[in-house]
Amino acid sequence: MAGGRPSWLFESGASPREKGLAHAVALAGVAALALAGRDLGWAWWQWLVGVVLVYDLAGGVVANALDSTQRFYHSPLPFAGNALQRFVHHPVGLTAAHVQPVVAGLVFPGGAWWWGPLWYCWALAGAVVAHRADPRWQRPLAMAVTTCGVLAAPLVAAPPGLAWLPAVLLLKLVLAHGVVHLGQRVTS
Numbered sequence: 001m002a003g004g005r006p007s008w009l010f011e012s013g014a015s016p017r018e019k020g021l022a023h024a025v026a027l028a029g030v031a032a033l034a035l036a037g038r039d040l041g042w043a044w045w046q047w048l049v050g051v052v053l054v055y056d057l058a059g060g061v062v063a064n065a066l067d068s069t070q071r072f073y074h075s076p077l078p079f080a081g082n083a084l085q086r087f088v089h090h091p092v093g094l095t096a097a098h099v100q101p102v103v104a105g106l107v108f109p110g111g112a113w114w115w116g117p118l119w120y121c122w123a124l125a126g127a128v129v130a131h132r133a134d135p136r137w138q139r140p141l142a143m144a145v146t147t148c149g150v151l152a153a154p155l156v157a158a159p160p161g162l163a164w165l166p167a168v169l170l171l172k173l174v175l176a177h178g179v180v181h182l183g184q185r186v187t188s
Contacts (some may be wrong), residue, residue: 013067013068013071014066014068014069015062017110018062018066018068019063021035021062022059022062022063022066023059024058024059025058025059025061025062025142026054026055026056026058026059027055027056029058029059029168029177030051030054030055032054032164033051033054033164036161037050037161038088040087040160040161042108042161046107046108047102048156049103049107049108049160050108050162051099051179053103053104053162053165054164054168057100057165057166057168057169057172058133058175059175060172060176061171061172061175062176062179063176064172064173064176065181066120067174067181069177070180070181072089073089073091073094073177074180077089082140085120091130091177092124092125092127092128092131092176093175094127094128094161094173094177095123095124095126095127095173095174095178096124098120098123098169098172098173099117099120100165100169101116101117101118101120101166102117102120103116104116104159104162104165105117105159108159108160108161108162109159109163109169110157110159110160111156111157111158111159111160111162112156112157115156115158115159118140118150118156119153119165119166119170122145122149122166122170123146123149123169123170123173123174126145126146126149126170126173126178127140127173127174127176127177127178129141129142129145129174130142130174130178130179131178135180137168138179138180139179142174142175142178142179143175145170145174146167146170146171146174146175149166149167149170149174150166150167150170152166153166153167
């Protein structure tokens with residue numbers, strides 16, 4: 001672990017520019033949601049949930065791809081954590097903790113009832129595939145899972161305003177987080 005206080009979002013080695021990039025992409029996601037969602041008729045609390053969703057997922061794509069985050073999540077936990085911390089630190093555990101598609105499917109009506117569970121399970125399956133794959137197969141398999149998800153997403157009725165969620169979720173959890181970047185492989 002690099003110097004500084006550990007962070008579950010960026011780890012302690014992320015530079016201000018790296019953090020700024022993740023926050024900038026998150027804000028771009030919020031702006032895109034605001035522009036695309038002008039006629040959605042969401043209640044204020046739905047807008048709040050939507051903003052939190054897009055901020056977390058869009059910014060998380062960049063944050064999970066940072067070297068500091070990769071070192072943190074793909075190395076042994078650098079401190080004696082409790083059971084929840086150990087679970088979330090595990091590559092598949094972090095993905096399992098991302099229940100956003102299920103929450104979105106419940107909070108935003110209008111999509112297929114199984115839309116949220118489908119994308120939750122798709123991301124979880126992608127994380128399992130990437131985690132269990134031989135290192136040289138991780139990236140191609142994660143690309144395959146993500147590409148198939150992006151291609152399938154328009155075929156499943158999404159809640160209005162959330163058609164972007166499956167692609168960004170898969171980018172964040174399967175590609176950015178699930179694949180160990182070159183130079184980050186740790187043998188334990």
